[in-house]
């Protein structure tokens with residue numbers, strides 16, 4: 040995998056969502072996002088953190104271009120090669136692990152060398168297996184491999200490690216750090232888990248309750264992926280304070 044050439048020279052991600060609503064079952068509009076403005080430098084890893092149901096997946100789908108029904112603008116980084124990992128791995132059950140990964144490749148690239156990607160993700164001995172035979176951890180790994188196989192210059196991940204055993208999640212986080220550091224892909228990662236966000240990200244974006252907007256953001260000092268548990272705990276305490284102050288200010292209308 041010779042990826043170093045892409046993403047570094049890409050544009051930043053600029054995501055402005057002035058308004059996004061859904062219609063509820065009884066036909067009344069529910070405003071999910073209002074006045075969200077996010078900028079992420081090319082090659083950075085941003086984490087979007089917010090309360091349950093605040094609109095994180097909605098924001099990611101808009102960033103991916105999957106939901107055009109909103110008011111605002113999205114300027115995606117790079118030339119538009121997008122990799123996306125959903126909460127559920129969404130693999131084709133009748134295809135092997137290798138076929139699932141290769142299916143993501145553009146026409147003419149089906150024979151691409153995936154050796155290094157497969158090695159980093161520890162999938163070498165599982166390539167001939169079918170999704171139904173995989174643990175959740177291996178299925179998530181396959182989904183991550185598929186997202187990286189296209190050599191994306193923009194990567195979106197929606198809570199890819201939720202409901203995994205902590206040992207498996209820790210290993211997958213390390214693998215994600217290795218891959219994103221190596222490829223310098225501009226990444227937006229959604230999570231509920233503040234410690235996970237601090238471990239992985241260069242920049243944190245905290246969302247309000249619905250309608251979601253950014254109430255606080257912070258750049259973290261390097262090196263990402265290598266922060267000790269003490270450093271993570273101390274940054275987390277600082278961030279909780281920052282968010283509770285920002286929330287109180289917002290309630291007072293400051």
Ligand SMILES: Nc1ncnc2c1ncn2[C@@H]1O[C@H](COP(=O)(O)OP(=O)(O)OP(=O)(O)O)[C@@H](O)[C@H]1O
Nearest residue numbers: 061062063071089090091092093094095096097098
């Ligand atoms: N297609 C839809 N139609 C109607 N309402 C929707 C639709 N998609 C999402 N919603 C509503 O929009 C709100 C935000 O949903 P979203 O899934 O974006 O939140 P989230 O922060 O990702 O949630 P979670 O933390 O549970 O993953 C929720 O109230 C949800 O019910």
